Amino acid sequence: MTFNLFTAPRHTLIVATAVASLSLAACGGGGSGGAGSTPDPVTSPSVDPVARAAGPLDPVQAELDNTVLNPLASALSGTPLAGVVDCANELVNYKILDTVDVLAGALSLNGNPSDLTSLSQTLNPERLTERVRAIAFDTAQLLLSLNDAGSSCATLGNSVSGSPDAQQLLNGSNPLAGTPFESIGATLGPAIAQLLNATGGATPNRNLPTASLVSAYQQFNDTVQASLAMLPTDVQNAPVVSGALLTVGAALNDLEPVLASLVTFDAATLQNALTTLLSGIVSNVTTHLLPLGGLEGEVGEPGALSGLNALAVGDFGSTLAELIAGGNAVPGTTALSLLSAVLAPLQNTVLGPIIDLLSGELGSNPLTPGDTSGDQLSGTPLAPVLDVITGVLGTLLGSTDSDTPCLNLPLPLLGNLLCPSA
Secondary structure (H helix, E strand, O other), rough: OOOOOOOOOOOOHHHHHHHHHOOOOOOOOOOOOOOOOOOOOOOOOOOOOOOOOOOHHHHHHHHHHHHHHHHHHHHHHOOHHHHHHHHHHHHHHHHHHHHHHHHHHHHHHOOOOOOHHHHHHOHHHHHHHHHHHHHHHHHHHHHHHOOOOOOHHHOOOOOOOOOOHHHHHHOOOOOOOOOHHHHHHHHHHHHHHHHHHOOOOOOOOOOOOOHHHHHHHHHHHHHHHHHHOOOOOOHHHOOOOEEEHHHHHHHHHHHHHHHHHHHHHHHHHHHHHHHHHHHHHHHHHHHHHHHHHHHHHHHOOOOOOOOOOOOHHHHHHHHHHHHHHHHOOOOOHHHHHHHHHHOOOHHHHHHHHHHHHHHHHHHHOOOOOOOOOOOOOOOOOHHHHHHHHHHHHHHHHHHOOOOOOHHOOOOHHHHHOOOOOO
């Protein structure tokens, strides 16, 4: 299965015009429309377990939440994009990685992790079904958040009982009708409903065979990838939205071979699939959800920023995958050390100087949102996203004192980008 991943577009940073053109603010919702067969009605369960799965990836999830995803959502608070980031966080960082935690727990109890046939004795099929259903529920909330209609994924967990729009989506209507996301709502709504029906309907099937669960997920993922590939260009170029959809789409796609290996009993494939999934998530969260690709694209030097942590990303995925697939314990200090190596090159080399420049400028001459008149950043690619960048990176890294940040930039790219007259 292939998915035409979005690459960070050159105009990712043009927030004001792109967001306005997408009409991401609520458009009334509740409309119907779109193609595809009407799914069987899904009655939202009153109780569908929402507790996060404990496991070896807990420290990684908390760190990504605290240092990247939550600060980004906070910086976007009050905008339609905040819900998109919230749901991407819940879906990728928690629901998908929780699925890996459930699998890791089963592998650690398996006397011979290389023999996946014995997982039937240690992997609780109900817990795996719950995790996959949680992914489906939060995918519904992510879709609605694209029209500023999604409820908080964190509070609703994997229940749509408190969201009339989500219930409409699952029962054949398309609340995204009339928006640039109409096509994805029309195709994914029925696909989500189909996955939920195949895994128990209103409540999880406690005895669903793993093969049936994997088959249902594969059909769902096929539709996800096809839907994302057909999104309009203006959606693919939208700031934050494109990065969120890339991150979610890639993670959903990379989860499929992990689940499939449980049916083929291929331990080598499982380890390779875990490597791809884990590496992909930390790479996309740090270089696509944050607009580094857009920054480098503006000055025509792709990879100059987003490639800085490539080696650490590979080490993170391969090391954790080998430990998990082998049924070994994953010390929290090891997981955090690997993640720190992913974040450090960006923090110390790229983002620090940006913070120095922005914090120094805003400290002496605060700007109102959208107003860059008379500011040092006017005429640079950062001007349209000044508020977002300062909010995100300031929360991520704090600021350091520097009277002359333009004189000490470690990469020529940053000098060209932030200080074009230097």
